[in-house]
Amino acid sequence: MAFVTRQFVRSVSSSSTASASAKKIIVKHVAVIGGGLMGAGIAQVAAATGHTVVLVDQAEDILAKSKKGIEESLKKIAKKKFAENPTAGGEFVEKTMSSISTSTDAASIVHSTDLVVEAIVENLKVKNELFQRLDKFAPELLKHQ
Numbered sequence: 001m002a003f004v005t006r007q008f009v010r011s012v013s014s015s016s017t018a019s020a021s022a023k024k025i026i027v028k029h030v031a032v033i034g035g036g037l038m039g040a041g042i043a044q045v046a047a048a049t050g051h052t053v054v055l056v057d058q059a060e061d062i063l064a065k066s067k068k069g070i071e072e073s074l075k076k077i078a079k080k081k082f083a084e085n086p087t088a089g090g091e092f093v094e095k096t097m098s099s100i101s102t103s104t105d106a107a108s109i110v111h112s113t114d115l116v117v118e119a120i121v122e123n124l125k126v127k128n129e130l131f132q133r134l135d136k137f138a139p140e141l142l143k144h145q
Contacts, residue, residue, distance in 0.1 A: 025114075026114070027051065027114040027115045028051060028052065028114055029051065029052050029053075029054075029112060029113045029114045029115075030043075030046045030051045030052070030053045030054075030113060030114065030115050030116075030117065031053070031054045031056060031106070031109050031110065031113040031115070031116045031117070032046070032053060032054070032055050032056065032116075032117050032118075032119060033056045033057075033106050033116065033117070033118045033119065033120060033130065034056070034057060034118060034119035034120040034121075035055050035056070035057030035062045035063050035065075035066035035102075036057075036062075036066075036119065037069075038119040039055065039057070039066070039117075039119035039120075040055070040066040040067075040069050040070050041073075042117055042119055043055045043066070043070065043100055044070045044073060044074065044096070044100075047070075047096045047097075047099040047100045048074070048077075048092075048096045050099075051099065052099050052101075053099055053100045053101070054100075054101050054102065054103050054109045054113065055067070055100060055101070055102050055103075056102070056103050056104070056105070056106045056109065057102075057104065058104060059104065060102075060104060063102040063103075063104070066102075067097070067100065067102065070096075070097070070100065071093065071097055074092070074093045074096055074097065075089075075093055077092075078090065078092050078093050106130070106133075106134060107133060107134060107136070107137045108137075110134050110137045111137055116134065118130060118131075
């Protein structure tokens with residue numbers, strides 16, 4: 001589930017030029033909350049497509065495991081995608097991995113991200129608590145537009 005700014009939601013829901021408004025939003029910084037298989041996969045794709053990513057989970061050991069899994073996956077991709085040029089494959093892996101950072105504090109990164117994607121346990125109570133907590137830290141500018 002993606003957490004988009006209220007500005008975006010309002011422009012899409014109240015404007016006949018919603019597609020024009022949507023095109024103005026440029027996503028550069030992505031936060032992925034949940035370092036499991038799905039969250040790690042989302043973080044990998046976002047980083048591989050040129051976004052800076054913060055992968056968030058409750059424990060450092062989960063994040064370390066996630067980053068290791070992402071790197072292993074990228075190496076497999078690079079081996080196939082850059083079969084003729086292993087050096088370029090290594091650069092692809094290195095560049096993608098350098099775009100991913102980790103955090104155990106979701107609230108501290110919300111203010112500096114363009115898009116938050118949650119990939120946590122499928123429990124509505126837990127998800128609602130997460131978004132209520134994060135909403136308090138969203139940029140003030142976005143809350144009042």
